[in-house]
Amino acid sequence: MCYTCSLELHIALFLFFAGVLGGALNAVAGGGSFIAFPALLFSGVPPIQANATNAVALWVGVTASSGAYRKHLDISRRVMAPLAVTSVIGGIAGAFLLLRTPAHTFLRVLPWLMLGATLLFVFGGRLSRGSKSGLAHDASRTAIAVAATFELVVAVYGGYFGGGVGIMNLAMLAALGMTDIHAMNALKVVLGGIINGMAVVTFIVAGAVAWKPGLIMIAGAIAGGYFGAHYAQKLPQSWIRTFVIAVGTGMTVYFFWTAYA
Secondary structure (H helix, E strand, O other), X not given: OOOOOOOOHHHHHHHHHHHHXXXXXXXXXXXXXXXXXXXXXXXXXXXXXXXXXXHHHHHHHHHHHXXXXXXXXXXOHHHHHHHXXXXXXXXXXXXXXXXXXXXXXXXXXXXXXXXXXXHHHHHXXXXXXXXXXXXXXXXXXXXXXXXXXXXXXXXXXXXXXXXXHHHHHHHHHHHXXXXXXXXXXXXXXXXXHHHHHHHHHHHHHXXXXXXXXXXXXXXXXHHHHHHHHHHHOOOOHHHHHHHHHHHHHHHHHHHHHHHHO
């Protein structure tokens, strides 16, 4: 079936700028799906196909933002490898879950996940203060195991829906002792790229992507992802942290409203 076969100019521009904003938001804090996904629904794409198309578009945007963050990515293989493996497993599992279960069931749980992630980001640094178990080059096996377990949960969620997966990854990194927001964003971009990449492959194979609106949104997400990451690094870290908290709070309120109002 062909969704939005003849896109009018104003709809195409709407999808492009939604891709720009979604890509930029994902590069800085996460949560770009809460702009891109509703935009696809508004353009006439059914929910499951909109979710799959959103995942493809914003995955390309996240990949584009990785170039701007590459100088901040400084993590050892012994730390990166377990996180990458669990991201692959969770991303595939979450994508299969989306294709086989009704989305409304998960949306009832989503507000609580977002609330927990936002609170963890706010207070994670205090919880880990003075701890020697952060994700540094000499991270302990316990710290790596905890991070990999958390990442598996985040990856399943990311493969299923993806909205706010960046916030959840930032929360995990804050709780495990990372304090440099730009280094955190660099690692978040890599992990998010792996998670969404696995989901993207699954959605494409399943034929769940609406390509006409998707290609327009991909173009916008590439521009937004790269320039959002580039200019975010010029801002004070305290501003970026405040923005992350604001995004997390807004998404939490939105999902509580849509799920329980």
